[in-house]
Amino acid sequence: MARTYINELGLHAGNEVQLHGWLYHKRSSGKVRFLLMRDGTGVVQCVMVKGQVPDSVFDVFDTLTQESSFSVKGKVRKDDRAPGGFELDVIDIPKIYQIAMEYPITPKEHGIEFLADRRHLWLRSTRQHAIMRVRHRIIKSIRDFFDGRGFTLVDSPILTPAACEGTSTLFDTDYFDLGKAYLTQSGQLYAEASAMAMGKVYCFGPTFRAEKSKTRRHLTEFWMVEPEVAFNDLNDDMDLAEDFLEYIVQSVLKDCMPELKVLERDVTKLQNVKKPLPRITYDEAVKILLDKGLPFEWGNDLGGTDETVVSEQFDRPVMVHRYPSEVKAFYMKRDPENPKVALAVDVLAPEGYGEIIGGSQREDDLDVLLSRIKEHHLPQEAFEWYLDLRRFGSVPHAGFGLGVERTVGWICGLEHVRETIPFPRMIYRNTP
């Protein structure tokens, strides 16, 4: 008999199937015994009635512990009260793969460190499962969005010879006879080079920050997608980010309602995420903060609390543009109409989830870029290849980076970013 998965039971209503999986839970009620089997695609209740199955099968119930692996043969029965819409009337339990030792994760509450130490098992829970499926859908929608618009994927390197945004927060490694190599913090400079070759590109891979931050928004290893488009200016960049966020959120709403229900996410908050997204200047953001009585000084970057206060004024992500150039990276172009501000944009998620996108129009003038590199005390030699992009056919261009884990945290409505990635890496954790 061919293997069937729980999420396909609807195709076999009234027929016999064989499932393979693990015992999620069991209970008995008089002469009826219930085995809840999970197989990675769902959970189904398998029902055994004494007298209707051989005693040898009925008694297997007693031997099966939580997470024991087995296969079951049975007849699929439609049952509208069942979570997946179907139950299985057991005919046989042809195989027990293993009787699991006493499983450490039980339905009772566990501390977060206890669970994090057992992340390889914790992933089996319904809630973590739901998060991973939403994460997958988000990543797929990111790729579908850019692929559908003719962008070329250009994987930027992980091992890089120089720092993109300063060296203090870099992981390094010995690279044969070539000295140190650094784990990338951003693929942007490479994406810029690729955009000069292919017009519209995106890179999408893991990035690293050796920051000593212990906040609920920080991981040392996280995934980032970075589109870059030749001939785009800041407005084009914001248009792209707006289309992009709408597409991601609406894709998740379309395909992941069961998962969002498991996570008890208030989806009305996500349904608002549609064009147009509000666009305010940094100056306007400062005014909001001052009106709220916050002690904020023009020229500073927005902190976590500032971001929360600003974003709370809106029912969807808000784009804050034209930050003071002093707090932004060397490669960002200054506004020709006001050189004190950079043509940068941060997109702040609603509900206090903070910055999920950071982007800008890039400096395309060779001499200006050279002086920025000097001002920031960066080693010019390491950037010669990047400067070449301004020597050989420089054009206006812009792009942004979206952090996957913060986006997953926001869309799933999670407290902490550590649940957004299968095996999180933080300052105090690099296991399992």
Added chain:
Amino acid sequence: MARTYINELGLHAGNEVQLHGWLYHKRSSGKVRFLLMRDGTGVVQCVMVKGQVPDSVFDVFDTLTQESSFSVKGKVRKDDRAPGGFELDVIDIPKIYQIAMEYPITPKEHGIEFLADRRHLWLRSTRQHAIMRVRHRIIKSIRDFFDGRGFTLVDSPILTPAACEGTSTLFDTDYFDLGKAYLTQSGQLYAEASAMAMGKVYCFGPTFRAEKSKTRRHLTEFWMVEPEVAFNDLNDDMDLAEDFLEYIVQSVLKDCMPELKVLERDVTKLQNVKKPLPRITYDEAVKILLDKGLPFEWGNDLGGTDETVVSEQFDRPVMVHRYPSEVKAFYMKRDPENPKVALAVDVLAPEGYGEIIGGSQREDDLDVLLSRIKEHHLPQEAFEWYLDLRRFGSVPHAGFGLGVERTVGWICGLEHVRETIPFPRMIYRNTP
């Protein structure tokens, strides 16, 4: 006027459009001047006839150097002799963004180191462009294949506390107060944990080997996709690999014929890649080598030359299974019918491209796995979490890894793997 891309000119035949791009090449013939513009989506010939455009526009021809960036307005004219099927009759050159300095890469031949040092510019060439587009199509087809079959993407961590396949070829980095962390060589162990949670999973990310290999098949940083399926055995694993390779190659043939033509790829060799793929045992492979007069001893791993000789006997990828367990990793299950061999499979690409897939059924017995870890002198403590998978509901399972760059090299028909990734990393190169 809205921006148009060269690959969309067919939608605008007979109409005026504005393009933005770079000068790829120029030539003149009497009163007619030709500007070849590239914009990342294609190349189009822009035609100016003296007297039909203002002299000020006509004379721009002289100032434009190779790779200079400009925009051009013109009327789209169908021309079956043109590579893309269309030419542009110039009306105006409204904007010159930059006159490029003397471009170092010219149509003449350059040495490979010269080009590799200028990888950020070399990517602009038609040939590199074609490779990157095929790479993108391969990566998309990989994800589409697994997404379409209900696999869940589970990104495995890059920073890991222990080595999967020995420590001698690992990059390491200081990880705060937790000692050394290592750059992953494979996400497999994590994929196994995830398969126990989600049934069918794949991880897909960069992997690293600090090997001192200078061959044309080795990079220190390369991308690998690794599916893992609970309840699959070795035969299921080979079935999956077969479907997978057929899908990838046929997807590329369907969508990338223009790119394969640029690369002068003999596509008849790729058209053969269809099910069923030949499956031979290691013993049969050894017999082929001995029949060909090669000095091969049973028990050794196949070397590069051996792989080439074996694969040359077939017109499509060949699956070699049941290798001596001594040459295979500790986590591979031994054949119950012959414990001297492991339930492993390598898939060798034709035309001498060597191993592109390595996979196996995994050892699912706790005690056997414990003794393997001891035999291989691996630190048991570091593998406790992995051993948990055999304590709590162990099941038969199998998976494999496919190296993206070797697959790109084979499908594109390239001499060296260094052209298969945007910014290659090799023992002697980590720039640009």
